[in-house]
Amino acid sequence: MAGHQYRASTEHHVAVDASNITKRLWVGSAPPFDRELPFDVLALCAVEIQPKQLAFRGAVIRCPIPDAYLTIGQTQRALSSGRAVGEALRAGRRVLVTCAAGLNRSSLVAGIGLGLVSRLPPSEIVLLMRKQRSPSCLHNPHFVEILDRYLARVRS
Secondary structure, eight states: OOSOOEEEESSSEEEEOEEEEETTEEEEEOOOSSSOOSOSEEEEEETTOOOSOOSOOSEEEEEEEOSSOOOHHHHHHHHHHHHHHHHHHHTTOOEEEEESSSSSHHHHHHHHHHHHHSOOOHHHHHHHHHHHTOTTTTOOHHHHHHHHHHHHHHHO
8 A cells, every 4th residue: 555554543553545645534445443543533334344432532424335336326425424524624633544455445535525524626635535545546437437426516
């Protein structure tokens, strides 16, 4: 991964595969679920990774979406979750957005949130994700299209 691993001290030293995208926003793969994490908000975007029990005591955003073409309902779920990420960032909270690999689903939801709290154009959000996390981020063109259309609509 191009980004760095975020390491934080808690009761036990917890290594999290997450890259810091901007102040208070991280994107990563599935974190350990059996311990507390050094974030205020955890967004779970992988449909296949939605544990019922979490040791994490912060706010949890559940956004189970596939890593493929999204239906209208799944797109609405991603947009709603992205808005929740944006609200958390505006409130000064530390947010970790995850999916299986931390490349597409998490980057889409984090990108929506970042787009709502910044004036970065969608193309720069994509480049930032790729620089900070991995060149493979948002390689799903459908996800990039969702980001482009949504931010164009809310900013007009």
